[in-house]
Amino acid sequence: MYVDDGQVLSSGGMLASVDLCLYLLGRDHGQSYANDVSRILISPPHRTGGQAQYAKPARLPASGPLAPVQDWVVDHLGEPLTAAQVATRAHMSTRTLERRFRAETGDTLIGWISRRRVERAQALLEDTDLTVTRVAHDVGFGSAESLRRHFLAYAGTSPRAYRAAFRGPVAPVTQGARRASSTPTTPAALTPST
Structure with a gap:
């Protein structure tokens, strides 16, 4: 995810830079501070780096004799x-x-x-x-x-x-939709009052 080589620090990608920043905050201000920042970001304070499966390998079209x-x-x-x-x-x-x-x-x-x-x-x-x-x-x-x-x-x-x-997130149910679905609808409720 990131490398600390003394004076030079680098991250493996754009989102990994957040991991690097949290690492720096933990190193410079304590892990408790870094944990608080990670909660604000809604991110774990440390990811293991097992996200290599997300990288899609670039595969060139076959071009040799086979x-x-x-x-x-x-x-x-x-x-x-x-x-x-x-x-x-x-x-x-x-x-x-x-x-x-x-x-x-x-x-x-x-x-x-x-x-x-x-x-x-x-x-x-x-x-x-x-x-x-x-x-x-x-x-x-x-x-x-x-x-x-x-x-x-x-x-x-x-x-x-x-x-x-x-797959992407499932569309969240809004508060209004929850209320509407929990309110029973009867024919009387649908008939306009005169």
Whole structure:
């Protein structure tokens, strides 16, 4: 979140600068003072820095010799994909595909597919109301447990926690709406008095 290197302090991003400021307040004026300021900001006085799962990795479009195969895989993520099936699509043996795939992407074929599936799951969790089980099937993991395992490995959090963080707040119920909904309406109340 932030680094204190003696005379130079830096934060990992714009919002992390608040964490750095609270750290400085605690160091210079005491933790109690920093805690009071954090309450005013409605922010915890110290975050652990486990928010790396929120960073969306920039992924350039595939451009090497395997680009057509990678594009095909991305278009078929929801289907069961085997190394043999992808190798056939690439017109090479499974071993050659694995070797070339690792050289071109820095990842194994199965690892690369799993990462793309997690990215697709993230988009579905953000933009749809699909259940976690349905998302798991739609992206090709086959089960919610498999999705959770891969999601935790690549995103550092669970699918439900990710959705809670990125779905946005639910519209608050206003005081007037609460009063109106708790007041029973009867036909007599709706009839104008004469």
